[in-house]
Amino acid sequence: MTRVTSQGPLTGVRVIELAGIGPGPFAAMMLADLGADVVRVDRVGGGGFGAFPGDLLNRNRRSVALDLKHPDGRDLVRSLVAGADALVEGFRPGVAERLGLGPQECFAANPRLVYGRMTGWGQDGPLARTAGHDIDYLALTGALHGVGRAGERPVPPMNLLGDFGGGGMMLALGVVAALYAVRGGAPGQVVDAAIVDGVSVLATQVHALRGLGLWQDPRGVNLLDGGAPFYDTYECADGRYVAVGALEPQFYAELVRLTGFPLDGDEAPDRDDPANWPALRTAWARLFRTRTRDEWADLLSGTDACVSPVLDWAEAPRHPHLAARDTFVTPEGVTQPAPAPRFSATPTAVRRPPPRPGEHTDEVLAEAGVDETRIAALRAAGTVG
Structure with missing residues (x-):
């Protein structure tokens, strides 16, 4: 042992x-x-x-x-x-x-x-x-x-x-x-x-992606910098936020299934075409404003939709996952x-x-x-x- x-x-x-x-x-x-x-x-x-x-x-x-x-x-x-x-x-x-x-x-x-x-x-x-x-x-x-x-x-x-x-x-x-x-x-x-x-x-990966033509120099238009509507934050009905990180197609499909996206039931545009990103972001923003942050968390936590509530500094230590792992401690x-x-x-x-x-x-x-x-x-x- x-x-x-x-x-x-x-x-x-x-x-x-x-x-x-x-x-x-x-x-x-x-x-x-x-x-x-x-x-x-x-x-x-x-x-x-x-x-x-x-x-x-x-x-x-x-x-x-x-x-x-x-x-x-x-x-x-x-x-x-x-x-x-x-x-x-x-x-x-x-x-x-x-x-x-x-x-x-x-x-x-x-x-x-x-x-x-x-x-x-x-x-x-x-x-x-x-x-x-x-x-x-x-x-x-x-x-x-x-x-x-x-x-x-x-x-x-x-x-x-x-x-x-x-x-x-x-x-x-x-x-x-x-x-x-x-x-x-x-x-x-x-x-x-x-x-x-x-x-x-x-920043090594960013330089690698630039070299491959997969990262654009203007900020806020790329996959991981808030440009993609499926990797961003959204305001909820109570003014708080959720973070969406559904990068992979299977995780995005789970997010769509669980939320009922889009709100009007019409077919959503292809997410892989950046030309559709502005319309997708608008549709997702409209949907997330229909519930509070914690209501979305209750629906999506523990799933592969890759959505998490944006917690503040005081809330973070009390989250059940962080509490279970003792990510925060309280000596004295x-x-x-x-x-x-x-x-x-x-x-x-x-x-x-x-x-x-x-x-x-x-x-x-x-x-x-x-x-x-x-x-x-x-x-x-x-x-x-």
């Missing part, structure tokens, strides 16, 4: 996280959710990064507060690095080097270290040292161009596609891959995770997404709530061999908090 633990597949891996915002903390959360012991290095005093009490992106890790502008603070980070497997940082290119915490200094302390770097533009290139945000990275890669209704302006897809999908998730994957290589005998190395690179990879009364993916032999869990900046300073420094007298002196000097 397979031995089951409750710590996750990265149990035994130590990661140092230099506090940042957005994709860096997301990557660190993913590693921590998978069982890694992630130590977040926050600012002394708790200002700036890490100053959002209860930020769920900071869950499952410990926090030390260090002054990285002070030589002793930087020395402490290098001491932590010496006993770690990986480090992740999200500074602009060159900042870690100016702090004396770049790859060269960290590899001197630990040649087997995986040094993960998270930026929007990457470590090199003409824009590398300029500011940017998710929307800028999406714009440059072409991804933002593809999100929105036909004839209307592009719509930012929150920061899920860039910061977290193309950024933090790619960094977490890169760190895990590099750790695997180190355990196979490879040296430590830098993982350069750039959001522009990651988002471009996510705080509802949040459960760690993913799932592992049969090394299950993951939310083990710790988001820490207060510096909450574990004494504990972590003691593990690194710093004695109580020195910790007290460093605290008195304001180097640790």
Whole structure:
């Protein structure tokens, strides 16, 4: 029988996280959710990064507060690095080097270290040292161009596609891959995770379809971008929405059968001819407005019609399917997404709530061999908090 633990597949891996915002903390959360012991290095005093009490992106890790502008603070980070497997940082290119915490200094302390770097533009290139945000990275890669209704302006897809999908998730994957290589005998190395690179990879299928002539450059006119009437959202009688994803002919046929489409009983036009899509969309919109969202859900849920109610943030955790799978958990009364993916032999869990900046300073420094007298002196000097 397979031995089951409750710590996750990265149990035994130590990661140092230099506090940042957005994709860096997301990557660190993913590693921590998978069982890694992630130590977040926050600012002394708790200002700036890490100053959002209860930020769920900071869950499952410990926090030390260090002054990285002070030589002793930087020395402490290098001491932590010496006993770690990986480090992740999200500074602009060159900042870690100016702090004396770049790859060269960290590899001197630990040649087997995986040094993960998270930026929007990457470590090199003409824009590398300029500011940017998710929307800028999406714009440059072409991804933002593809999100929105036909004839209307592009719509930012929150920061899920860039910061977290193309950024933090790619960094977490890169760190895990590099750790695997180190355990196979490879040296430590830098993982350069750039959001522009990651988002471009996510769009590989779109580029393939364009090359085959199966994807048009105007947004909102293609099979998967809201152009097809059988892959879109529709308003219901109560002003809420359903999502229709009946791409395959057999699923579309099931949708037609169960709903009685079209409403007037006349024969519906051929769905495979894009010239018919505007008329089909109008007919489907008319039909879906005849019932409430939940009435449609009652009729179509559990069938192959591929229709789901569009739930809001509060409704999602209560949906019977997500509830049955414990997709959301409520440790200490705080509802949040459960760690993913799932592992049969090394299950993951939310083990710790988001820490207060510096909450574990004494504990972590003691593990690194710093004695109580020195910790007290460093605290008195304001180097640790």
